[in-house]
Amino acid sequence: MAPRHTLALPAVAAVVVLALVAGGATAAPPPEDACGVCDSYFESAVADAGGPDVAVEQSRLDVHVRENGSARVLARNELAPGDAAWVANNTGAVADALAPVDTGVGDADGPVSVRVVDDAAVVEYTDSGFAYRSFGGVVVVDALAETPTGWTVNAELFALHAPGTHVAASHDRGVSVVEWTDHADDDYVTFAPGHGPASAAAARLALVAATAPAFLRGAAMALGPALAVLAVLFRAVGAVPDLTPDVDAQTAGTVVLGAGALVAGAVVATGQVSLYFMAAGAVPLFTAIAAVAAGGAVHLGVRDTTRLAAAAVGVPLSVGVLAAFVGAFAHPAVAGWTMGRALTAGVLAAQVGVFAVLGATRDSGSGWLRFAAVAAPAVAVVALVGPTVLVLAWTVALVVVAPLSYAFGASVGRSRLRSV
Known part of the structure; x- marks a missing residue:
């Protein structure tokens, strides 16, 4: 059995990284x-x-x-x-x-x-x-x-x-x-x-060439601390099944379904959701929708990891794409930013689902490929909206959410093994 302090490591890593980032930051000069x-x-x-x-x-x-x-x-x-x-x-x-x-x-x-x-x-x-x-x-x-x-x-x-x-x-x-x-x-x-299109393409290339160095520096600053926390979290969640009660999959699915419905209702009721898809409302809402989809599927008897992945990962990604089009039509003047925020919310919600799939397949697959699946959403967010503190803030939130998602997936994996 893994030692109990293993689960505390991601939290410690998150605190250390936040302290280093805060300590190294300096007040921005005025315009x-x-x-x-x-x-x-x-x-x-x-x-x-x-x-x-x-x-x-x-x-x-x-x-x-x-x-x-x-x-x-x-x-x-x-x-x-x-x-x-x-x-x-x-x-x-x-x-x-x-x-x-x-x-x-x-x-x-x-x-x-x-x-x-x-x-x-x-x-x-x-x-x-x-x-x-x-x-x-x-x-x-x-x-x-x-x-x-x-x-x-x-x-x-x-x-x-x-x-x-x-x-x-x-x-x-x-x-x-x-x-x-x-x-x-x-x-x-x-x-x-x-x-013309040729001029537009040339302008785009010129802008990319001009901003690439600053973008890469910002991406390194945003992704470096986030990936460090994710690496520790990835190693630590493997101890979750050994440290938590053995809950049957249907019960776990019911709990996840109910929790997702409650969170979705709370986010909507508090007025956090808008068609601008700001992160404070969109990310928890899309995560809750994914929880309802995955929890509902398991409650109804789904034990296959492919179908679990479709619900836990595919659903939030699809919701993000749909929301991006809705937001673009609702606010055409800021369509680019609205679409970026909607897609970002879908990707971050899917990251939670990735931990559920890892929990269901805990004893299979290459460790590097499994970590790549965990890290890919953070990289995708930077590609969508640029270097942003949201990447690190969400990674810190994952310290709490990811172990719960992993435990849910592990219950599905155990149930599948018992039925073989």
Whole structure:
């Protein structure tokens, strides 16, 4: 018989991993201001140039990207007529005061110029490395990805203009100008040379090439701790049948069926479920549906592991696919994210079912293949929605749920052996 402390190992591993992750985390820096020559920054520059206390009435930032990746940056600050007159007579001094400042999005490679047009002070500079040219003529803007927490739009408008006849392929697809009014994410923006499928494919390849290094780093950070806990859990659940009462399969099926129905009812009653399929509601609901399907099948006499796998693993995966289509039709504006969340919920619920199948087949199969079945859902989630803390959070939840699922499967396996 396996020692009783074996079942405590996954919990200890989860606690250690969470402590290491929490201890290694640092507070994220606040978003940076997108425009370092707008509003208060411009007012300070005028004061440093020996001017009066001016007040910028409103401002906007326009970045005109060129096909070679350079960008012409224009910041327009609206002033009162008197303030504009002073700046017009002292543009050189104001430009000198702005020269050493952090310009925000984009770095001034050369001199910063100032001119006054219709009571507006226009600050202009060039950034030769604002973007770069990639596959098929696609222009990838990587300047926004230079800060990990994005940009505060400290102007009435931040507009990113496509080069030439290019159109946006990653944000507001098909438009020539991408705009932000509040916050701009630390993201890549791609401009394709046309609207056709070839341009769309090139833009997709360019985006994958740009984001792959960061994605792989994030995937390693998300999957490393999760797989460590899963490895310990995978070894530990083998002790469950030796440490739990020998319950007949039909009784176990009835209990699982009832528990699944209760959890599903509770999740729906508390209003956690929506067609956006957020994880807090969708994952427990889909897991409960899988429990009802698997528990009901065993209650009705199913002892075959293939049919158990179809109920415990196949049902939640099918529910996830169906929910993905429903969510996409219900919320077409965010169809991609909704489908990703629905599929993720189905995959995580199926992971619980995998432990039931492992319990029913505990003495057969390669250990590496069995662990691969346990680990595959975590990898699939990262592939679906990117590196996310959900992977680790759900793995910690599995420390409680997986042994119960394994015990249920083991009862089915014992019953099958007795009937042979």
